[in-house]
Every structure is written in structure tokens, then in C-alpha cells.
Amino acid sequence: MAAKQRDGGEDAKVEAFERLRDRTHNQLKRFGQPDFRPAQSHGDYSLHGDYSGYPEVVVFVSNLRMLQPAVVAALQELIREFPGWQITMTVAVRGHCDDWPRMGLYVRPHEIIDGLQRQYFPKEYQNIEYPGARRGTAYD
Amino acid sequence: MTLPRTLYAAPPTARARAEAVCAIDELAARCEGEWLSRRRAECAAMGRELEELRRDVVDLRQECALGVLAVLQKYSPDQRRVPKGNPHGGEWTTEAPVSTPVDDGSPSSKDDSEVASDVTPDNTWIPGAQYAAGWEHHFVPWATFEEYSLQPATRQVFIDATSGPLADITANRWSPEHRAYNEAVDAAFKSFLERNNIAIDETDQLTPAQAEEFVDEVFHSSDPRIRNFNMRIWREAFRYWRRSGGRGAGGDEE
Numbered sequence: 001m002a003a004k005q006r007d008g009g010e011d012a013k014v015e016a017f018e019r020l021r022d023r024t025h026n027q028l029k030r031f032g033q034p035d036f037r038p039a040q041s042h043g044d045y046s047l048h049g050d051y052s053g054y055p056e057v058v059v060f061v062s063n064l065r066m067l068q069p070a071v072v073a074a075l076q077e078l079i080r081e082f083p084g085w086q087i088t089m090t091v092a093v094r095g096h097c098d099d100w101p102r103m104g105l106y107v108r109p110h111e112i113i114d115g116l117q118r119q120y121f122p123k124e125y126q127n128i129e130y131p132g133a134r135r136g137t138a139y140d
Numbered sequence: 141m142t143l144p145r146t147l148y149a150a151p152p153t154a155r156a157r158a159e160a161v162c163a164i165d166e167l168a169a170r171c172e173g174e175w176l177s178r179r180r181a182e183c184a185a186m187g188r189e190l191e192e193l194r195r196d197v198v199d200l201r202q203e204c205a206l207g208v209l210a211v212l213q214k215y216s217p218d219q220r221r222v223p224k225g226n227p228h229g230g231e232w233t234t235e236a237p238v239s240t241p242v243d244d245g246s247p248s249s250k251d252d253s254e255v256a257s258d259v260t261p262d263n264t265w266i267p268g269a270q271y272a273a274g275w276e277h278h279f280v281p282w283a284t285f286e287e288y289s290l291q292p293a294t295r296q297v298f299i300d301a302t303s304g305p306l307a308d309i310t311a312n313r314w315s316p317e318h319r320a321y322n323e324a325v326d327a328a329f330k331s332f333l334e335r336n337n338i339a340i341d342e343t344d345q346l347t348p349a350q351a352e353e354f355v356d357e358v359f360h361s362s363d364p365r366i367r368n369f370n371m372r373i374w375r376e377a378f379r380y381w382r383r384s385g386g387r388g389a390g391g392d393e394e
Contacts, residue, residue, distance in 0.1 A: 025286075036284045036326040038340045048318055049282020053275045060319040092316030104314035115314060 017051040020082050024057050027078050031071045035062060042094065055085045060092040061104070064125045067091075067116070072107060072130055080109045091116070106136070182364050189371045196378060276302040277373045279358045281318075284326040288343045290351075297351035307379035317369065324365035325358055332357060 025034065025047055032044030044063035052058075059075075061067060067089065075087050087107040091100065100120045106113035112133035118126045151157050280298040290298075330340070332354050338345050361367055 021282075034283070034287060036322065037287045038289075038343065046283040046319060046322060049286070050278055051275060058318075060316060060322075062319070088314070090314045090316055090319075092319040097316045097320060102314040102316070 013055070014051050016082065016085070017055075017057065020079075020085055020087075021047055021049065021057045023078055024059065024075065024087060027074050028059065028066065028071070030074070031068070032063060032066050035060075056088050056106075057085070058088045058090055060090050062092055062094055064091075064093065064121060067105070067125065067128055069128065069130055072105065072112065075107045076109070076112065079107055083109055085109075096120070105130075105133075182368070185364075185368055186371065189368070189375060193375055193378070196375065196382065199382070275306055276304060277306060278302050279325075279355055279370075280329070281322045281325055283322050284329060289341075290346060291344055291348070293348045294346050294351045297348050297355065301355040303373045303377050305380050306373065306376035307383055320365045321369040324361075324363050328358060328361065328363065328366070329354065 028034070028045055028047075035043040035046035037043060042062070044061075045066045046060045046062070048058035048060065059066075065071075072089070075089075079085060079087050088104060089107065090102075090104040093100065101117055103115050103117045103120075105115065112130045113136040114130060114133040115136040116128070118128065121128075151160055278298070279301045285295065285298050332350075333340065333343065333346070336346075336350060358366060359370070361370070
């Protein structure tokens with residue numbers, strides 16, 4: 001496990017990461033199916049299980065349905081219990097991993113950074129808005 | 141009386157047949173062209189990775205030479221080193237120490253000047269790169285085995301199968317790359333189960349030994365999504381090892 005070569009402080013961070021990852025997974029299951037289930041490969045999202053050293057949990061969104069404001073609001077509610085952490089939602093739609101630019105959201109306890117490029121989305125997802133969100137900058 | 145009509149797959153006239161043959165040839169050439177350009181892109185990516193590895197080795201040789209020189213010139217414990225927490229932590233320096241801004245670790249509490257140093261014009265800024273020394277890559281990603289029913293010992297094999305500490309390989313800003321790796325490993329896992337006659341709803345039969353066999357398979361996979369990613373991992377593991385002075389204890393020791 002990642003924690004085995006770390007000091008106490010790092011252990012605590014790894015533990016927080018695993019807790020947040022599992023709770024994010026549980027929260028997302030309310031809205032969609034995870035990828036890589038035994039019986040079938042394709043779901044709506046997957047979670048990155050490795051702690052990168054940065055205080056975040058990364059969600060790969062393979063179905064744009066998972067970007068609905070209700071889902072993001074539920075994740076923001078969750079992240080408020082983890083000050084200093086963020087949930088990074090990375091758009092990774094099958095068939096568009098190469099021809100769409102990198103885009104996503106940072107969901108933080110006090111803000112949502114919106115880096116979506118809606119012009120690539122099907123019409124029904126082009127008007128998604130998140131209350132209080134702001135566009136991302138290079139400083140985010 | 142109506143004679144029965146027979147339909148043939150082949151066109152009835154020689155000219156039509158020739159046209160069909162030409163069309164087939166053209167399609168085959170196009171497929172081959174696509175395959176070749178994909179292979180070329182893969183080879184180019186591998187070439188770039190190898191070139192970076194080569195540069196790492198050259199750097200390492202230079203560092204070794206400098207190390208020998210330092211010993212010959214007599215080691216001075218008072219000589220300044222780059223402080224802990226810096227990506228070059230532990231390395232010799234002639235520069236005066238610079239005060240570091242207070243950072244509570246929160247994603248939004250970064251000092252602007254600190255973040256700006258990572259900004260590149262092509263939008264490949266890596267958030268958190270300043271934290272990233274020392275994380276590990278799981279060869280069998282959590283997402284791909286989490287939903288399976290596995291024996292605890294089997295699960296542990298997957299949890300323990302890591303690269304060891306890496307220098308710096310945080311997921312790029314909103315990069316879907318690791319997802320492609322996960323997808324490829326998931327496909328490989330399903331194929332492994334099938335080959336071992338383990339039904340998808342009986343994965344608790346998967347033994348730890350078989351899990352190790354699968355890890356080995358991922359390790360040596362020729363699937364470009366797995367192989368290319370793992371090559372990057374090896375490069376970062378090597379860089380970490382190099383940064384730690386070959387002791388593997390970390391890149392920022394004092």
C-alpha cells in the first residue's frame with residue numbers, strides 16, 4: 001500500500017484520501033454506474049485510486065450525465081467535510097479522449113472551478129451551469 | 141414458364157469485377173495506411189520516452205562524476221543544500237536560502253508566484269506538482285478490481301503491486317490518460333479470468349498466485365495503453381531513485 005513508505009503525516013493524508021475516495025464513490029453510485037463492473041465494462045464514471053500526493057480525488061466522467069448540477073452539488077456537500085481537499089472531475093468520454101481538449105471541474109468546499117468546454121458537448125449538455133461557479137484560470 | 145434466377149455474389153461482367161477488385165484493394169490499402177500511421181505514432185512515443193531515459197542516464201553519469209569530484213575536493217558538511225520540500229531537495233547549492241511562503245496544503249491556498257512557476261503556455265500545467273514526490277502507481281488500478289468479489293489475500297496482491305515511489309507524475313490537469321490505462325487493464329483482467337475458466341460472478345476463486353500472475357501480465361503487457369503508461373512510470377521511478385541518490389529513501393532528504 002502507498003502508505004507503507006511514508007511518515008505519520010503522509011499516512012494521515014493517505015487515510016484521508018482513501019476515505020474521501022470511498023465516500024465519493026458511494027455518492028456517485030446514487031447517480032450512475034461505475035466503470036469496470038464485473039459483468040460489463042462501460043459505466044458512467046470511474047475513480048482514480050492512487051493518491052498523487054496532491055489533496056484531491058480524481059473522477060473520470062465517461063457519461064456527461066454525471067456533470068449534472070445535482071451530482072456536482074452532492075460532491076460539494078461531501079467535500080465540505082474535507083477542508084483543504086478537492087474533487088477533480090475529468091471529462092473522459094469514450095471515443096472523445098483524443099479529439100476533445102482536456103476539461104473538467106474542480107469541486108472545492110467553497111467554490112467550483114469550471115473548466116468545461118461546452119461547445120464540444122451534445123446540445124442537451126451545453127447549458128449546464130453551476131451556481132456560484134467561476135471559470136478556471138492558470139492559477140487554479 | 142419462368143426460369144429460376146440465380147444470384148451470384150460476384151458481379152456478372154468482367155468490368156464490374158475489375159472495379160470491385162480495385163475497390164477492395166483501395167480499402168485494404170487505406171486500412172493498412174491507418175494501421176501503419178498508428179504504429180508510427182506509437183513508435184514515435186516510445187522513441188521520445190527512450191530519449192528521455194537516455195538523457196536521464198547521461199545526467200546520472202554527470203552527477204556521479206561530480207560526486208566523485210566532491211569527495212576528492214573533500215566533503216564539507218557545512219555546504220548549503222536545497223532545503224527539504226523542494227523538488228531538488230538535498231542537492232548541493234551555492235545560492236542563499238529563500239524563505240518559503242506558508243502553505244496549508246489546500247488546493248486554493250497556493251501563493252500565486254508559486255503556482256505561476258508551473259504555468260506553461262500550452263496549458264499543460266500540472267496542479268500539485270510541487271507536492272508530488274513519492275507517490276506510487278498501482279499496476280492493477282483500484283477502480284478495476286473494486287467492484288469484484290475477491291479473497292482478502294488476492295485483493296492484497298493487487299494493493300501491494302506498486303511501482304515504488306515516483307519522482308513526479310501527477311495526473312495532468314484533467315488528463316484522461318490514466319482512464320485509458322484502467323480500461324486496458326480491466327479488459328486484460330476479464331480476458332485473464334476467461335482464460336483461467338473463472339466465471340465473472342465467481343472471482344472469489346481467484347487465488348493470490350493467479351493474482352500475481354495477472355500483475356506480471358500487466359507488467360509485461362504489449363498493449364500500448366498499458367505499456368506506454370508503464371514506461372512513463374519506470375522513468376519516474378528511475379528519476380526518484382536518482383534524486384534520492386540511489387538509496388530510494390526520497391527525493392528531498394536533507
